[in-house]
Every structure is written in structure tokens, then in C-alpha cells.
Amino acid sequence: MRPFRLRRSVLSVPGSSEKMLRKAKTLPADVIMFDLEDSVPVDQKEQARALVNHILGEGKWDERVTVSLRINAMDTPFAYRDVINVVEPSGNVIDTIVLPKVNDPCEVKALDYLLTQIEMNKGYEVGRIGIEASVETAQGLLKVKEIAFSSPRLESLVFGVADYATSVSARVKGTSGHGDAEEFYPGHRWHFPISRMVMAAKAAGLAAIDAPYGFFRDLAGLRRSCELAAALGCDGKWAIHPDQIPIINEVFSPSEDDVERSKAIVDAYEEARKEGKGVVAIDGKMVDGATVRIATQTLRAWELISRKV
Numbered sequence: 001m002r003p004f005r006l007r008r009s010v011l012s013v014p015g016s017s018e019k020m021l022r023k024a025k026t027l028p029a030d031v032i033m034f035d036l037e038d039s040v041p042v043d044q045k046e047q048a049r050a051l052v053n054h055i056l057g058e059g060k061w062d063e064r065v066t067v068s069l070r071i072n073a074m075d076t077p078f079a080y081r082d083v084i085n086v087v088e089p090s091g092n093v094i095d096t097i098v099l100p101k102v103n104d105p106c107e108v109k110a111l112d113y114l115l116t117q118i119e120m121n122k123g124y125e126v127g128r129i130g131i132e133a134s135v136e137t138a139q140g141l142l143k144v145k146e147i148a149f150s151s152p153r154l155e156s157l158v159f160g161v162a163d164y165a166t167s168v169s170a171r172v173k174g175t176s177g178h179g180d181a182e183e184f185y186p187g188h189r190w191h192f193p194i195s196r197m198v199m200a201a202k203a204a205g206l207a208a209i210d211a212p213y214g215f216f217r218d219l220a221g222l223r224r225s226c227e228l229a230a231a232l233g234c235d236g237k238w239a240i241h242p243d244q245i246p247i248i249n250e251v252f253s254p255s256e257d258d259v260e261r262s263k264a265i266v267d268a269y270e271e272a273r274k275e276g277k278g279v280v281a282i283d284g285k286m287v288d289g290a291t292v293r294i295a296t297q298t299l300r301a302w303e304l305i306s307r308k309v
Contacts, residue, residue, distance in 0.1 A: 136160030
């Protein structure tokens with residue numbers, strides 16, 4: 001059974017920066033992601049792996065924080081070394097592996113098999129390390145349903161806006177794929193790919209995570225981007241700067257009204273189940289199984305958030 005993790009904010013930290021990696025321990029992000037991919041130049045990959053191992057080996061992280069590792073894509077010469085050289089010595093600390101630019105479910109399966117071999121060899125709990133698949137290309141979006149059901153280790157799907165824009169030849173201005181088209185596109189141009197990814201994720205029981213907002217000084221734009229993603233069903237968003245974390249956490253946290261309504265739904269469902277009733281109604285409206293599942297997840301999220309305060 002997949003663990004339930006808070007993923008409101010996922011802070012991407014360059015694996016080649018000791019200063020940033022150390023600072024990450026002090027930040028309020030739900031997930032700290034050690035990045036070995038885009039933020040690390042080719043000639044620094046090996047040094048970055050060693051640095052990440054060093055930081056991870058200094059001591060156990062706060063159990064309320066998810067420690068994640070983004071490796072390089074499976075069609076590069078770096079991915080297998082990222083896994084072997086970091087997971088073998090640090091697999092007892094790493095919670096999830098982020099697999100970028102997933103184009104086919106076989107990539108997730110291959111990573112799953114490799115992780116299983118490492119866990120058996122090192123005596124780690126088999127299956128403990130989760131996988132997060134980043135959907136960043138037209139090909140990946142085309143196969144997103146198959147990707148979502150590709151492995152029992154899979155915990156989330158992540159939308160990669162910058163590479164997706166490139167893969168479909170979308171016009172991009174500036175460094176952010178989010179919010180940079182408002183002057184020349186009448187609406188939210190990533191509505192379809194995000195919705196499609198969210199649909200596949202939720203059908204498979206996975207979390208859905210939105211891409212980062214690149215203009216890190218534009219906090220109003222960040223809030224708007226978070227609200228749009230939340231409206232489409234995303235559970236959280238990547239961050240590229242510490243200043244983005246508070247807004248992301250706020251937007252993706254359930255409100256008091258959400259919590260109260262969820263509690264009422266779960267209580268009514270439990271009472272009906274005890275009485276042998278097959279139908280549950282709240283405020284005159286029928287409550288189905290999907291609504292109960294969402295309410296349960298909301299309460300679990302609220303419980304974890306309360307522990308972090």
C-alpha cells in the first residue's frame with residue numbers, strides 16, 4: 001500500500017550546491033528534492049552524487065519531510081549511475097526517486113526492477129522507495145494512462161511544463177512556462193495536459209503535482225498559478241526558490257471549511273456503514289465512494305499539516 005505523503009510544496013535543490021543542500025534542511029517544504037538532472041552540468045554529475053551522499057549520510061532527516069532524489073532521464077548515460085551510486089549508500093534515507101521525461105511505462109518498470117535489486121542486496125526494506133514519474137513530453141502525455149499504472153512503487157505524476165512546451169513547439173517567453181503566455185494566449189494554455197495528467201493520476205490513486213513557476217519574484221503570479229493548478233485537481237507544486245514555499249503551502253492546504261465538511265462526510269459514512277445502510281447523504285446530497293475517499297485524504301493531509309505547525 002502506498003504511503004500517504006504531504007506534497008503541497010516540492011523544493012528542487014541543485015545536487016551540486018552544498019550551501020543550498022544544507023539550507024534545505026531548515027526550510028518548510030513538504031518535500032526536499034535533491035536534483036541530479038537539469039540543475040547539474042554534465043561535467044559535475046559525479047561530484048554531485050558524492051555531495052548528495054555526503055549530505056544524506058550526515059543524519060536522518062525530519063520524519064515530517066519527504067526526501068526525494070531526481071535522477072537523470074533513462075535515455076541518458078547518467079541515470080543508472082545516479083541510482084546505483086546514490087541509492088546503494090543512501091537508500092535508507094531516500095523516500096522517493098523522481099524519474100524525469102518519462103515517455104513509456106517501461107522506463108518506470110526498469111527503475112522499479114533496479115531499485116528492488118539494490119534493496120535486496122543492501123538489506124533495505126524491499127519496495128520502500130517510491131517512484132514519481134515526470135510527464136514532460138507529448139509522447140509521455142500520450143501514454144500517461146499506461147505510465148500511471150506501470151508500477152506499485154509509483155506515488156505521483158508530475159507535470160514538466162518547460163520540456164512539454166518544447167516537445168509541442170509551443171511559444172515560450174522568458175524562463176517560465178507558467179504565466180508567460182497571458183499576453184498572447186486567451187486562457188490557461190496548459191489546461192488540457194495538466195487535466196489529462198491529473199485524470200490518469202487520480203484514476204491510479206496517485207498524487208498529481210504541478211510544474212514550478214519560474215518567475216520566482218512574482219509572488220502574485222505564483223499564487224494565481226497555484227490556484228489554477230489546485231482547481232484542476234493538483235495536490236501540490238514544485239518550487240525553485242525558498243520564498244515560494246509559504247504561498248504554495250497555503251494554497252494547497254485544505255481550508256477549515258474543507259476539513260469540517262470532510263469530517264462530516266467521513267462520520268456520516270461510518271455511521272451508515274455501522275447501521276448497514278448503503279446510501280449516505282449530506283445536506284440533502286448523495287455521497288459516493290469517490291467523495292468519501294477525497295474527504296478521507298483531506299483529513300489525512302490536515303493531520304500531517306497539523307504535526308508540522
